[in-house]
Amino acid sequence: MMLIVLCFFASEHDLPRLYDHATTSLVQFRAEKDNAFDRLVYLAQDTAYRDTVMSFLIFKFDTKSAAERHALKDMMLKIGEKAIPYIVSRIDYRGSDSEDRCLKQSLWVLAEIGGDRIVEPASAFINDPSWSVRSGAFTALGKSKSRLALPYILPGLEDTIAVVRKSAYYALSEVASIDELQLLINGLSDGHYGVRYACVKGLERIGAAAIQAIKAELNDRRADKFFLIMSLARIPEAADDLAAYLSDLDPPGRYLVYETVDDRTILEMSAEWERDRMLNKYVKAKLYGLKR
């Protein structure tokens, strides 16, 4: 009986053929691709076929083809949380060569699905010897958007590899609360711009509660104020405070202020005293735009 079911399944839903069509790279087969893609997702969501289809698809995570990897990610996203246990069941398999493609794909797909359930499997790789696996793990923790991820994220903030730190700070920015305020402010001085921008995003997320700490830091610093100003500029409640810093800022810092401020009085005053020709033009152009 089982054999009959399997034969029926194979003839009706030739998985390798469906997969090939769902992952074609060629533009002339676009319609076939879309049909096959939808069919695979449909089968994976059907309880009768799910085990077989998911096992088949996850076995393909090792592919070297970028087109297949993207298609697999898109399929898993469509399948959603139901895919997680299948991915996790094979997450320890790194792949058939030294590139760890299977593991990286698993982490990527988990990240794209997100949610509390991915925290534990992703956290298993935060100390991996491969920097790119660690980076993938931290990214996944961030994409979980779960506070449960926080204790696993914190060690990554000290990683010696900048790209990994970037992922860890990104993760922090996604789950941060007021308790992580100082970590984010510290990160604004990191040597990787990805970290600094992630921290701005984290501070933006914390919002008005971060304003005083940012301003205190601004008052303490003689230089390197750019990302503090950017952070303030991203918090609507701090918009009125920005103009006060204009005289202490270099042109890039002043540009951030002019970019944010919509108060015509401030801009008109700035148009009077701004000596940087380019910024002066910018302010006047902005005023002209506001008038229109």
Next chain:
Amino acid sequence: MLCVIAQAWLSYVDSSLAFIGISAAEITFRTDYSTRDPYRFALVDELLRHPLTSKAAVENLAGSYWEAGDRGVESLIGLCGYNTRIKPKGFEKTLVECNKDLSKVYANMPDSLLDVFEQLTRFAPGLTKSVEEEKAGERRYDSLCAYLKIHGTAIDYDLLFDVFARLNYAVRDYPKWLSGIRLERFDHDDIGSILFYEQMEFGLVVIGDTGSNFYNDSFALIIDLGGDDTYDCRPRSKSFQIIIDRSGDDRYLGGDRAVAAGVAGISIIIDESGNDHYQAGCYSLGCGVFGCGLLIDKEGNDRYIGDTFTQGAGGFGIGILHDDQGNDVYEAALYAQGFASTYGIGVLTERDGNDMYLIQPKYIDEIRYLDHYLSLSQGFTIGFRPDLSAGIGLIFERGGNDYYLSDIFGQGSAYWYGLGAIIDEKGNDNYVSYQYAQGSGVHIAIGLLVDLQGDDNYVAKGVSQGCGHDLAFGLLHDVQGDDSYVVSDLSQGAGNANGIGFLIDEEGDDSYSVKRTRNTQGYGDFRREYGSIGLLIDIKGDNAFTPGSGCGNLWKKGEHGLGIDWGDRDNQ
């Protein structure tokens, strides 16, 4: 002079990057996104780590090449990491030694290596008929790449490049050797009027008279003293061929693996004057595949016609096409005109004249469009992703008003751990392409288009004109002249998928036109949880931008995209 100019613009880059809170030191890529294969060039790693040094590095390469004169080839060989040590030994003795050394170069070469490489680098002109055919092709591609990765090292490249340099050095001594040979005029049934015909220790030698001769045998050495000659000959495998033609309007003809085709061997053609016609098929016209090919044409208005892997193309070897003077036309279909594949140096160098570089539509780009064609040419390189790195593909253009035409992938672009670049020094030039062109780095690579002088036109559709896509660096840098830039989208200083793209124009009154203002003229998207970087910097001049691009002289697009029209900062 070149280096001074190269340094001046960097201060503007520093100042511009400050507006998005990034330092020049952060313009860098890791080189270990995938395991390093043995064929990647050290220069590529270096430039990925320090992309902002790319322009100076390529300018220095061009400068060294031009300054070295007849020995410029050695500066290109140096890119492979080898220091050639040439001890002059005279023309004939060098040829004898080189012939013996070449047999050592290929002693361990598997018979199927060339065939595997050809299977990977030949395209069918028609569409793939089915998904099954496509997937079978992908599986075959994987196994061929695996074979190439393992067996590509079977060649003694150190010795190959050394032999190439020695032959290139020795050919200048041919007049002295010629003067010591007893020449006697007689008619050869196949060739015509000749002065010398002999099987020497290094191979068959013929010296032609000043009449119109026809050569179609596997000579090791042909010296023709003049006349309008026709050549239809190729070297013996794993050996060398040298053709020196002193004058006349000559025709060099052949099918595949012909006309300065160093395919598992070395082939050198030096044509000293005349309006010449070079026509061959694939793997031709200054091509090196597991070998080295050098085509030098010193004078005359010449026409070069080839198909695939031609006109200064190298893969696991060095291919050089050098033309000194005259208004020349280059026509090809794919992998041509300063093209490099894995472990290849492909260079097209043009000293003077108004030249046309044309990539004809032949091989449809069925991954992206049904109505556009792959070019993969003109200062371009591509590897076999993800297994094998690309190489170094270059065009050095010194003078003249030149015209460049390609479609998909071309004009100072690179794909997968390689460097593709054009340095055009003078003239009012036209660059026309469609996608992935004009200073475009794609998938961890460096693509540069540098134009130093002239009022130039740049036209493309997208992913062009200073665009970095996927951890790659693309730079379009125009130093002088009133220039015009026209694109549709994702171009003119655009970073995508963590790429870095710069469009830098130093002087002149320029015009920048785009269809989509949202992702052009200084744009960086957000991918892998951080930003791509795109900069459009115009340093001097009275410039015009598409309305809607920005506010005043300064605008941001995305967090890490910036356009700045400095309008001569020094006079502020």
